[in-house]
Each structure stands twice: as C-alpha cells, then as structure tokens.
Amino acid sequence: MTPSLNAIVPMACVTAAGIAAMVAESFRDPGERMPIAGLGAVGLLGAAFATVLLWNHNASSFGVVAADNFGLFVTGTLVVIGLLSLAISGPTIERERLPGGEYYALMLFATAGMILMATATDLLVIFLALEVMSLAVYVLTGIRRDSPTSTEAAFKYFLLGAFASAFFLYGIAFTYGLTGTTRLDRIGVLMAVQTGGPTPMQYLALGFLIVGFAFKVAAVPFHMWTPDAYEGAPPAVTAFMSTGVKAAAFAAFVRVFLSAFEPLRGSWSEVIWLLAAATMIVGTVAGVTQSSVKRMLAYSSIGHGGYLLVALVSANDFGKGAVLFYLLTYAITNIGAFGVIALLDNADRPNDQVKDYAGLWNDHPVLAALMTIFLLSLGGFPPMAGFIAKWYVFSAAVKAGYTGLAIIGVLTSVVSVFFYLRIVVMMYMTPAETPAQFPAVPKIAGAALVVSAILIFYLGILPTRVLEWAAASISTIF
C-alpha cells in the first residue's frame, strides 16, 4: 500500500506558499512592490480548503501525522491566524522597510511548522515541528535588525527557547527509554497496561515534557521571555506569535497529555493545576502595573494561557472542546488587539504606551471602537466571544470538580478587566496632551480587523456551530 499523503496536504500548501514567497523575493527588484502576501493567502486558503475536505476523514500519513478532527480544528485556527497576520503585516513591512519576501516566507514556514505540530502523533515529529516553528519565529522577532530591543528580544527568546527545546528533547529521550517508542498511541497503550504507581523515570519524563511545553505556552514560572519578546518584536509579529505559537503548542500539549500520558493523569494533574493557578494570577496581577500596551497585552496573553491550562487540567469532554474554542477566540481577539497596535505604530514613534492612546476616539473612532471590542472580549464581557470561551472553560473546571481553579479564574478575569479598561479610559475619557500622530489605516489591514470584530460577535452570539465543531474534535484523540 502506498503511503497516503492526505494528512499533510494543509501543511504542504503552506510550505509551498512559503517557498514561492522566497522565490518571488529573489526576483523582486529593490523598491518594486509585489503582492507576496497574496501568495501566502493563496497557500493558506488552500490549506483551509484541504482542511474542510479532510474533516471527519481521520486521514493519517506515515503513521506520524494524523489529520483527525482535533488537528484539523487547530489547523483551521492556524489558517485564520495566518490570514489575519498577513493582512496586518503590510503597514509594518512598509514602515520598517523590512524584506517583504523573507518576512512572509518566515511567517508561512512558521505556520507550516505549527500545523505540523497540531497534527503530529509522534513525539519526534512534534519536536521537529516545534523547531521549524520556533526558528522561524526567532528570526521574525529579530527581523528589525537595526533595532537593539528587537535584537535583544530575539536573542533572549532564542536562548530560552533553546533551553526549552533541550528539556523537551530530554523528556522524549526518557519516554523512549521507558517505552521503546515515540509514537503517542503506543506510549498510551504501554502506560495503560502498567500496574502499580508511576516510576521515578516516568516522573522525570513527564516533568521534562511539561517544562518544555510550559516554556512554549508561556506558563508561569517559565514565562520570563514573553514580555520582552512580545515587546521587542514588531507588533504584527507579536500578533502572530502570541496566538500561533500558543495555539500550536497547546494543541501538542493537549494531544500528548490526553492521549499518551492520560493513564498517568493522577501524577500530572496537580502540577498543571499549580501551573494554571500561578499563570492566571501572575499574568493578570503583573499586567496591572504595565505602562506599555504591548507588555500589558503580553501579560494578558500569559494570563489567557492560564485559562487554557485550566481547560487542559479539567480534561473532560468539556475541557478539550474548551481548549479549542478558547484558542480560536483568543487568537482572533489577540490578533485584533495587536493589529490595532500595529496600525498605530508610527515610523518615528511606536505609540505603544498606554498614555499614547489618549484621545484616540477623536482621531480614529472606528479603530478605538474595534480596540474596545477586542479588549472587552479579552476581559470576557458578553456578548463577545471571550465570554463564551471563558464560560466554557469554567464549565469544564466546575464539572471536573476544580471549583477552586474556577474561582481563581473568574476573580483574575475581574482583575484583568481593570487593565483592559485602562486603555479604554485613555481612548475615550482622557483628552490627549500632545496630539499623537497616528498614521492612516490601510484598507486591507482595517478590513481584517473589522472581520475579526465581526467574528468575535458571531462567536459570542451564535457560538453553536463552532462549539459543535470543537466538540466533534473530542472523540478523535481520546
């Protein structure tokens, strides 16, 4: 039987687009404008199309990549992330005079890595995908080569990321030593038949894997790189990596722990419980004191990682659907918020301090309204999607009996509302001292933000269909 290639089609589409972007760049004369982002969009739409066709087919390639509904849902989310990120990147590239082809190619390769990470069913392939994704993102973080903060951020991100990779690899090695395989399904079977409590080796393997994942999803106390990296990177890149990396890493996290290591749940659930609580608390409390909007949103996305961990530890039929739904809404909302930051970014002035937002309502009423929608959704106000997503996560927690975690969750989300509202206060209620110079809004990027806002309302008011998709992906991995 010839091996089926179906499961890797979405990834292949995106990779092809990335290669095309690179080739196009080499044919581009300096100063010539080329619709390279369009190429990327075509690739991503191809991936989306393939995702729709593969839905419910449970395709599998080489025994290590599975296009099951879980992976496909995340792939769909990643396609949305990719498309929105491409759309908001244009102004940044022009303003910073970035090499467009390289930028888009890196973004597309990173997306391909993310898709692979979401669909891989073998620890080594997951590691491979992790590296493909991470290397591209490290470079994207430092793509403003002449900016010291950007370079510093990239370097920090790279060093800590390398550490995390090493931990992860170590965890894989231990797992292999225990089971003789790196395939998730076989590991799961071997773990399930084991009698007696977990061995020290198993604890080590679990611990290293958790540390590796915790770095990538920016869980406290492995979050130190996040604020610097998010602040140093160009805002469009931050939008991309704060959502895409998190989505891919969480997908793999969920898959590894709920399929391969599910039999050991008793040993890891308490650790994840602690991580979740610490992440929610530190993310929100530290967010309160920030004066830079980018850092504030960096801490906010740490906090949101905590809610995702709550969904992971709850790990019932609610929990897995909740992870997926939360990832999707978080991705759309966060890209929106960072997109607004990207659009306000001026060549000589980044406009990324909270006080720079004073009076935005008068200059850019639509942009201010969009930002308000994104922030309120992040804060979990109905009828925005963020509310449904949080509600879903907390339902899972209550059902799993983690009432304490749910209480921490709702209280931290009240605290987070405080700092989201600080920006709203600035935009609407504070007159500008020195009128900030905001650039004009390009059409495509503006349209992408409007689409995000519409999606947020759609998911908030009529979530049924997407909730059902999220739920349908449950059965395929567990």
Next chain:
Amino acid sequence: MPFPILTSLVALPVVGAILLLLVRGDEERSAPLVRKVALIVSLLVFAETLLLWMRFNPASGDFQFVERHAWIPAFGIEYFVGVDGISLLLLVLTAFLTPLALLGSWESVHKQTRAFCVFVLLLESAMMGVFISLDLFLFYIFWDAMLVPMYFLIGIWGYERRIYASIKFILYTMAGSVLMLLAILGLAYLHYTATGSYSFDLLKLYEIQVTPHQQFWFFLAFALAFAIKVPLFPFHTWLPDAHVEAPTAGSVILAGVMLKMGTYGLVRFAFPLFPEAAAYFAPALAVLAVIGIIYGALVAMVQPDMKKLVAYSSVSHLGFVVLGIAAMNTQGVSGAVYQMLSHGISTGGLFLIVGMLSDRRHTRLIAEYGGLKKVTPHLVAAFLIVTLASIGLPGLNGFVGEFLILLGAFRWDPRLAAFAATGVILSATYMLWMFQRVNYGPVTNEKNAALPDLRPREWAVIVPIIAVAILMGVLPNLFLRPIEPSVERIVNHFHQGAPSRIQAAAGPQSPSPQSPVPKVASEARR
C-alpha cells in the same frame, strides 16, 4: 407565530442604536436629529410595554408572552423569555424612565451626542433583557452586558472624578457577579447529574433538589452579586461615587432601574432557587437592610451635595425593599416590588430635578442655593411633590410600598419593623431639611436671582413623573393587581421549599389553588 413582543423590546433599542450610527454629519449637524431619533425609539419601546401591560392577564401568576428557542443546544442553553407581574412592571418602569433620561440630558450633553444616545439605547436593551430572561445563562449575559454602556456613560459624560467612579462601578459589580456565574454553572451541573442533561431553564432549576450545603454556597454567590447591585449595606460604597459622578441620565437609569435588578434578582432567583439557605440567611439580610435604612438616612442627612444626598437616600430606600423580600410574605414582597417601582419614579424624579438645577448653576452643593421658591416657583413646586413622594406621604407613590413592607416585616419580626420605621421619619428629616435649605428663605446667592423657571422641555420631563407618582399613590391596585399573583406564587414556593421557616411567622397564607412552581402559560392572552 405570534409577534415576539418581548424580543422586540430588546431588539428595538439596538436597531435604534444602529440607525443612530448611520446618521451622517459632524457633531453640530447630527446632534439634533440623533436626539430626536433616540427619543422616538425609546418612546416606541415605552408604547410597546404599555401594550404588553394591556394584554397581560393580571389574574395569573404564570409567565406570559413566552418565547423559547434552542440557542446552544449542547449545553441546554435556550433563548427563553417571558414576563410575570413583577417583571412586567419593571419593564414598564425601564421604558418609562429611558425617554425621560434622554429628555433630561437634552441640553446638558453637548459632546459626542451620538455615542451618548447609542449607549443609552444599548443600556435600555440590556436592562429589558435582564427582566425578561428566564434562562439563567441568558440572564447573566444581559446582566454583564449592561455594565459596559453604563461604564461609558459615567466615564465619558460624568463629572470630575468620573473615571474613578466608572471603574469602581464596573469592577465592584463584576467582582460580585462572576461568582454568581460559577453558581449558575454549578446549578446547571446539578441538573445534569439529576436528569442527564444540562439546563439553565429557571423553571426547571426551581424544581431540582439542592442539598442544604450546596444551597448555602449557591445562595451566598447569588446574594453577593445582588447585594452589591442593590446595594445592601456594607456593599454600598460604589453607589455614591457612581451616582455623584454620573451624568443626569446615568443617575436616573442607575437609581431608577439598575438598583432594582439586585432586588429583582433576590426575588426571582436567590430566594426561590435556594429556599432553605434563604430562610437561613434572611434574618441576616434583614438586619443588614435595617442597618442600611438607618445608616443611609443618617449619612444622607449630612451630605452637602444634593446628588450625594439622593444617592444615600437610595441606600435607605432600597433597604426597605430588601427587608420586604426577606420577610417573604405576600405583604412584604408585594410591598417590595411596589417600592421598587415607586423608588424608580421618585428618585428618578429627584435626580432629574437636581440635574435641572445643576444645568442652571453648574453646582449641586446645597449651600450654593437658597430661596429658589421666589425665583423659580414652578420648578420648586415640582421639586416639592417629588420630595414628598420620596418621603412617603400618603396619596403619593412612596407611601404604599413602605406601608406594605412594614406590615410584612411586622408580621415576621416586629423588632425589625420598629427599627425600619425610624427610617421613614429620618427620610422626612433629611429630605425636608434639604428642601428647605435649597428653596426657602431669602435668596442668599446673587447668582440664583435670575435663574429661569421650567422650560417646555423640562415640563415634559417632570409632568409624567408627577402624574405617575400621584397615580401610584391614589390607585395602587392598578399596579398591585398584576403583581400579587406572581408574588403569591413565589412566596408559596419559598415556604414549601423552606419548611423550617415557621409558617406562623410568615402570617396566614391563603390556600392557593395554583401550583407552587410558576408554569409557563400555554396560551398567553391576546
């Protein structure tokens, strides 16, 4: 399919708000049109609620005009709305006050008029939603969504410390309500363990068995959310800030409608859902309510700022409402509902009048006024009537509710009634004292000498308030008739669920032929 009148109550203001966003032109050119459109929309909503009242069958305590559609079927969440006598009148009150609030800020709002009107209409929509929701999830959505427009109203169009007040308002209220969200989730989960399916349907949740231990925690979570909203002493500290800093329209809606959501929540959710825990906590709630009555009145007495005085008087008046609810007998609860309406009218009126004074003089300090009676006789006459209504003069609206509440409280525990009754006296003291300092005596401040009297627009604002105040005082049965069957049902349900509360203390109950749990009227009268 019958016309979905309840849905239209929620949808119409939203449609109006979208229309306003489409009006072209800058502030100067669009403002007059925007104001008119908003006013017309809110009047249409009011007309609709009147129509609803006319068609409402007052003899039944059932939920009427019910609409029910699956919304998120996987979790048993439904779009499930309906009204009984209690929510019906609160809807009418909301729709009555919104146009007055718009009219009351006709000239005092002169920046971003369009956004102002949009937020008022969105707020109206969310408030309507709160009162008609019979699905707890839906209820929570409206409950939380309501905060956002109010936050903007206070924060953008408020007075000096508006930002502080708006953030305090939203954080306080949210902090209370998120725990209620968890309790709601817990209830749905209990329904799941009992029946195998999730449900947020209030009527189904009324019937599930909740152990006393669970009731204890659930009740606390619900009661905290509602106590902050009411606000019950000692959770009231957000209220004076929010009231004082809010623009007139914000204060009117805040005091007139939003505070009632707390007491409405107690009547509709906290007490019937968790009767045993409610019976356990009722004495504590009642004591807090009585403390609030007296404390609010005493603090109101020493306020130099009229708006703050009215705000603290709300703490006192809402204490009566909570006392009536805690008594859980027909008189007490009917009185509480009546007092909710009546407080909406009289306090709404007071805020409107303070707003008129503040529009003229740009100050709300009592000491800045004096002798207004000679300068603006009509305004002062209106002021007097509204003041007397707020005090509870027989023949005006305030009397009926307070009387019924005290009656109900007396049947339950005479000591509470005795302490609460001092609040009536105190309210006369602080209101009349304030009235005297503002309106009588010589004109002490030169700036007051040439103040204009009521303008036609202000007549249009104040006449309906006075008319309703008199109507509610003279014909209380008009309003009590639809309330009573619903109240009786809730009271009976409560006493079945909480047998530990001695029947005698609640007063003699007429044996009711109705089933204790409210049912959906299968055929709403049309």
